[in-house]
Amino acid sequence: MTESAVKVDRLEKTLGSNRVLRGISFEARSGEIFGLLGPNGAGKTTTLRVICTLLAPDAGSVEVLGFDTRLAPREVRRRVGVVTAEIGVYPRLTARENIAYFAELSGGVDGEINGRVDAVLDRLDMRDFANQRAESLSSGQKQKVAIARAIVHDPPVLMFDEPTSNLDVLASREIREFMVEAKGRGKCVIFSTHVLHDAERLCDRVTIIHQGRVVASGTTSEVRGGYQDLEDSFLSLVEAAR
Amino acid sequence: MNSVGIVFMKEIREILRDRRTLMAIGLAALATPVVLFVISQVSTKTASQTYTVGYTGDIPSGLEILFSSTGLKLERIDDPATAAKQQVDIGIAFTSSGIDEYYDPTRQSAQIADVRLQTILSRYDAARIAATLQQKGVDPSVLDPLPVTVHPLSSPTKAAGNSFLSFFLPYILITMSLTGGLSAALDTSAGERERKTLESLLLTPAPRSHVLIGKILAVTAISLTAALAAIVSMLIALSQISFGGAQNGAFNVALSPLAAVVMVWLAVLLAASFSCLTIALGTLARNFRQGQAYATPLYFITIFPASIVLFIPDFNPNVAYYLIPILNAVLVLRDAITHDAVAWSALAVTSASLVLTGALCFYAALRLFTREALLVRS
Numbered sequence: 001m002t003e004s005a006v007k008v009d010r011l012e013k014t015l016g017s018n019r020v021l022r023g024i025s026f027e028a029r030s031g032e033i034f035g036l037l038g039p040n041g042a043g044k045t046t047t048l049r050v051i052c053t054l055l056a057p058d059a060g061s062v063e064v065l066g067f068d069t070r071l072a073p074r075e076v077r078r079r080v081g082v083v084t085a086e087i088g089v090y091p092r093l094t095a096r097e098n099i100a101y102f103a104e105l106s107g108g109v110d111g112e113i114n115g116r117v118d119a120v121l122d123r124l125d126m127r128d129f130a131n132q133r134a135e136s137l138s139s140g141q142k143q144k145v146a147i148a149r150a151i152v153h154d155p156p157v158l159m160f161d162e163p164t165s166n167l168d169v170l171a172s173r174e175i176r177e178f179m180v181e182a183k184g185r186g187k188c189v190i191f192s193t194h195v196l197h198d199a200e201r202l203c204d205r206v207t208i209i210h211q212g213r214v215v216a217s218g219t220t221s222e223v224r225g226g227y228q229d230l231e232d233s234f235l236s237l238v239e240a241a242r
Numbered sequence: 243m244n245s246v247g248i249v250f251m252k253e254i255r256e257i258l259r260d261r262r263t264l265m266a267i268g269l270a271a272l273a274t275p276v277v278l279f280v281i282s283q284v285s286t287k288t289a290s291q292t293y294t295v296g297y298t299g300d301i302p303s304g305l306e307i308l309f310s311s312t313g314l315k316l317e318r319i320d321d322p323a324t325a326a327k328q329q330v331d332i333g334i335a336f337t338s339s340g341i342d343e344y345y346d347p348t349r350q351s352a353q354i355a356d357v358r359l360q361t362i363l364s365r366y367d368a369a370r371i372a373a374t375l376q377q378k379g380v381d382p383s384v385l386d387p388l389p390v391t392v393h394p395l396s397s398p399t400k401a402a403g404n405s406f407l408s409f410f411l412p413y414i415l416i417t418m419s420l421t422g423g424l425s426a427a428l429d430t431s432a433g434e435r436e437r438k439t440l441e442s443l444l445l446t447p448a449p450r451s452h453v454l455i456g457k458i459l460a461v462t463a464i465s466l467t468a469a470l471a472a473i474v475s476m477l478i479a480l481s482q483i484s485f486g487g488a489q490n491g492a493f494n495v496a497l498s499p500l501a502a503v504v505m506v507w508l509a510v511l512l513a514a515s516f517s518c519l520t521i522a523l524g525t526l527a528r529n530f531r532q533g534q535a536y537a538t539p540l541y542f543i544t545i546f547p548a549s550i551v552l553f554i555p556d557f558n559p560n561v562a563y564y565l566i567p568i569l570n571a572v573l574v575l576r577d578a579i580t581h582d583a584v585a586w587s588a589l590a591v592t593s594a595s596l597v598l599t600g601a602l603c604f605y606a607a608l609r610l611f612t613r614e615a616l617l618v619r620s
Contacts, residue, residue, distance in 0.1 A: 015614075052445055055614055077447045088438025092259040093252070104248045105446035149442060 005188035011060035022212040035203030081150035085162040091135035106153035140171035245448035249456025270472040275479035293355035296325040299336030331355040419512040422468020431524025432533035465513035501578040511596035518603030525610040564591040
């Protein structure tokens with residue numbers, strides 16, 4: 001059995017007066033797409049932010065490839081790439097400069113960084129607009145820049161937080177294809193979404209969270225159970241949790 | 243290159259492509275010479291302008307020559323009191339018992355004409371008295387038992403120039419150190435949040451303190467460039483412009499090497515402090531606009547001490563006043579310009595005060611930049 005790339009154990013987090021996570025646990029493995037599912041406000045984004053060290057856990061622990069997020073946050077960040085629904089880019093920098101900036105901040109020598117940027121430009125088919133300022137790019141092209149900057153340091157763990165929510169059909173399909181490709185390259189892909197149709201098609205295993213608690217976990221077919229699709233199962237689980 | 247340098251270079255590149263910041267620097271560099279040129283023209287015109295004196299009665303012999311040589315034009319009128327309100331600058335009536343003068347103190351031209359008239363009349367009186375005494379065989383020097391010979395220790399025209407510079411230069415230095423980098427500071431803090439790039443930036447392995455230092459250094463560099471560009475353009479303009487008009491002792495204004503060194507040192511400290519402060523305020527804000535609202539009071543806070551030299555030219559406080567940020571920079575710079583000398587204790591206290599202010603602002607910015615609410619609030 002493949003070893004866990006991300007291990008979340010009884011994670012708790014309160015933001016202000018809102019107890020967002022109430023003991024979340026799951027494990028995501030290398031070479032799989034792991035779905036983190038739940039309605040809006042369930043705690044998916046907070047969970048991902050704790051995993052990538054942007055937030056510190058109040059209780060419980062998170063390990064990424066053996067590194068504890070509290071004890072070795074920089075090591076964790078070196079091994080994680082995150083793509084969010086917010087495709088914010090630096091408008092006055094070109095696509096290439098945007099990517100190179102994040103490559104440089106992730107470490108490495110100058111010659112190596114140029115090679116990495118070129119490789120990711122080729123991989124995402126971005127050569128045509130690489131030297132255009134980001135302010136003139138389309139939403140799909142900006143999303144490619146956002147993906148490129150998240151993967152330019154070749155992280156073994158990739159996290160996608162509602163990546164298709166602001167995109168058109170074509171751009172959404174490219175994101176899905178990219179996740180499948182990353183899985184094929186042995187990456188651990190964590191896909192957070194409330195679009196259950198996408199999750200059912202892509203994910204090997206899923207965890208459904210609701211109001212900061214895990215309500216179901218397992219392979220997609222296990223979680224679907226006797227229902228026709230994941231959406232019916234999800235609605236039933238959420239209803240039961242109320 | 244370490245992460246501080248990477249962030250610095252990226253910020254500089256973005257700032258140099260930002261029209262708002264470039265326009266602020268360019269306008270500051272251009273506006274200062276234009277303002278100085280206008281001031282020079284006005285001062286020259288005021289000094290060489292001829293003012294009209296309306297009069298009735300008979301002019302005492304010889305007095306009209308003094309009038310024309312002092313830039314006063316005589317014009318016969320019917321009623322000096324009425325004419326002095328608008329028709330002429332001052333009105334006088336020559337009577338058998340003396341002179342009645344009418345002028346409106348609310349008119350600047352009347353005030354200047356009055357000063358010139360008083361000068362003429364005192365000279366005329368002195369000359370008439372001296373002539374009368376000589377006719378009677380008395381030495382006129384009896385009227386001046388304690389004659390005074392003035393020995394200025396520096397050139398009066400240079401002192402006038404220094405006085406002008408001691409107000410204008412600190413004012414420009416402080417306002418440009420603040421405003422020159424303000425747009426860049428808000429763009430790199432509140433703007434980063436508004437553009438939704440902050441989360442991705444904080445996801446990199448670079449320590450947040452390094453990211454913040456890189457941003458502060460970039461904004462400091464821009465503030466410093468803006469302040470020095472405005473001052474250099476001002477000094478170039480001043481070297482080409484003379485003030486006061488030829489007949490009243492025209493003067494050019496120039497900065498001494500000592501004052502220049504002090505100015506650059508203070509500019510570095512001010513720019514660094516303002517950068518930390520404005521980035522802290524920008525980090526507190528959710529977007530650029532909110533950041534501007536937070537930064538607006540800074541204009542008033544900084545302009546007040548910068549103007550103190552104008553309102554209280556002889557303000558000579560004890561060394562404790564040099565602990566007050568901004569005011570201390572104004573005073574040190576004023577002293578360096580006016581006296582061409584630096585009180586080292588005052589400079590040391592000023593430097594320590596500004597470094598401490600910058601450090602506190604940096605600490606505040608770092609606290610704000612490393613808190614979880616930075617992401618959660620957005």
